[in-house]
Amino acid sequence: MNPRALEQVVQLREREQERVGAVLAEQERTRQRFVTSISQLGDLLDQAGATGALPPTLASNLGAYKLSVLDMADRHRTALARHESQMDQTRLALHEAFRRREAVAQLHERRLEEGERALLVAERKRTDDVAQTVWLRGRA
Numbered sequence: 001m002n003p004r005a006l007e008q009v010v011q012l013r014e015r016e017q018e019r020v021g022a023v024l025a026e027q028e029r030t031r032q033r034f035v036t037s038i039s040q041l042g043d044l045l046d047q048a049g050a051t052g053a054l055p056p057t058l059a060s061n062l063g064a065y066k067l068s069v070l071d072m073a074d075r076h077r078t079a080l081a082r083h084e085s086q087m088d089q090t091r092l093a094l095h096e097a098f099r100r101r102e103a104v105a106q107l108h109e110r111r112l113e114e115g116e117r118a119l120l121v122a123e124r125k126r127t128d129d130v131a132q133t134v135w136l137r138g139r140a
Contacts, residue, residue: 023090
């Protein structure tokens, strides 16, 4: 593969890595919203207070409210666990994208070094040929 093609592949791998990194960043923002929401639901439960001093109808309503908030918090925790599992998969994909980009970048670097070495060898050969020609002419 020529150096330009390898350079393009390196750029494609970099874009892939950036894309996966952006997805992970968005997932982190969503995770943070889940955590904040769960915390706010806990605060709502704390603010609801005790039902013991209330008339039976209000106590029943407050109890139903608390159960609803607890149920919602539980659903949020379940969704958060599922979301964090997806984040783990995205982290693995990011690691894999980084590894692929790094492998192609190293190959590109080796090919550039090989090309530079080939140019140096060709230049030395040309210099040696010129020197040999001058030396041979000097002997004649």
